[in-house]
Amino acid sequence: MEMDIHSRQQVARALTIAGSDSGGGAGIQADLKTFQELGVYGMSAITAVTAQNTLGVQAVYPLSPDAVIQQIHAVGDDIGVDAVKTGMLFSSEIILAVAEAIRHFGWTKVVVDPVMVAKGGAVLLQEEAIRALTGKLLPLTAVVTPNIPEAEQLTGSSIRGKADKEEAARRLAGFGARYVIIKGGHDEGAEAVDLLFDGRYFTELAGKRIATGHTHGTGCTFSAALTAGLARGLEVESAMREAKAFIQAAIEDGIKIGGGRGPTNHWAFQRSRLPR
Ligand SMILES: Nc1ncnc2c1ncn2[C@@H]1O[C@H](COP(=O)(O)OP(=O)(O)OP(=O)(O)O)[C@@H](O)[C@H]1O
Numbered sequence: 461m462e463m464d465i466h467s468r469q470q471v472a473r474a475l476t477i478a479g480s481d482s483g484g485g486a487g488i489q490a491d492l493k494t495f496q497e498l499g500v501y502g503m504s505a506i507t508a509v510t511a512q513n514t515l516g517v518q519a520v521y522p523l524s525p526d527a528v529i530q531q532i533h534a535v536g537d538d539i540g541v542d543a544v545k546t547g548m549l550f551s552s553e554i555i556l557a558v559a560e561a562i563r564h565f566g567w568t569k570v571v572v573d574p575v576m577v578a579k580g581g582a583v584l585l586q587e588e589a590i591r592a593l594t595g596k597l598l599p600l601t602a603v604v605t606p607n608i609p610e611a612e613q614l615t616g617s618s619i620r621g622k623a624d625k626e627e628a629a630r631r632l633a634g635f636g637a638r639y640v641i642i643k644g645g646h647d648e649g650a651e652a653v654d655l656l657f658d659g660r661y662f663t664e665l666a667g668k669r670i671a672t673g674h675t676h677g678t679g680c681t682f683s684a685a686l687t688a689g690l691a692r693g694l695e696v697e698s699a700m701r702e703a704k705a706f707i708q709a710a711i712e713d714g715i716k717i718g719g720g721r722g723p724t725n726h727w728a729f730q731r732s733r734l735p736r
């Protein structure tokens with residue numbers, strides 16, 4: 461096809477491989493909204509369809525590994541991907557298929573958000589799949605972003621304080637992830653502190669903890685913002701700082717919809733930067 465190259469804009473491209481949240485606050489929907497807000501062209505490969513809203517997850521319909529692979533190849537063969545993130549992967553079969561595709565395309569800016577359970581308790585990753593995640597996906601990972609319970613599950617040890625967090629980060633790096641971010645949303649204290657480990661040094665990033673019911677999709681949104689930064693060429697620490705500012709604004713300005721745990725506000729970050 462003839463294309464006028466002068467009219468084509470160069471744009472950073474990001475792919476999310478994750479589950480669909482019909483309620484629009486988490487999963488694929490949160491990722492695409494976040495990519496858009498951060499100036500990145502968003503694409504998706506859906507791993508599972510959930511029937512979900514602010515009250516919880518009512519049903520989960522996983523897709524076949526082949527369906528996931530075909531979506532990834534459709535995007536990778538034609539459009540190209542500057543950075544990719546994974547969210548809900550559900551089964552070891554899907555994890556193996558995704559790892560194979562990442563290897564096939566040689567993608568290196570790979571963010572793995574090891575989603576395991578929804579905030580209401582629904583299972584988004586089968587227990588037996590944890591080994592596939594650590595063994596097959598983490599060796600291909602640039603940044604893994606567990607919350608505290610996920611870091612405990614992945615390492616098999618409990619996290620009580622800062623020393624335990626650092627030990628868990630070392631263990632996750634030992635599986636092959638180049639950077640580890642252990643998120644502090646599930647901690648206590650006046651600040652939500654995220655811990656970055658680059659394989660040698662630790663850096664803490666703190667934000668004011670907001671007392672709110674609007675935390676549906678915080679993890680998805682944070683890792684999507686991180687992925688958008690990497691797609692645009694930011695280094696991991698800069699992308700993390702931008703992602704933290706993005707999620708902070710999105711939580712502070714949570715949207716009052718639904719009867720349960722409300723979503724964050726994906727346009728709050730850009731709005732806060734507009735001239736008044
Ligand atoms: N109440 C809060 N106030 C401020 N920041 C928060 C709050 N809760 C979470 N965060 C921040 O949001 C980001 C996501 O962290 P969190 O630990 O909530 O992820 P998660 O548990 O994986 O989310 P999800 O349940 O959506 O998967 C982190 O940067 C964390 O510090």
Ligand SMILES: Cc1ncc(CO)c(N)n1
Pocket residue numbers: 478479480481486487488510512547548575577578579584676677678679680
């Ligand atoms: C589809 C999906 N992915 C991730 C999460 C975790 O927030 C969720 N609730 N739903």
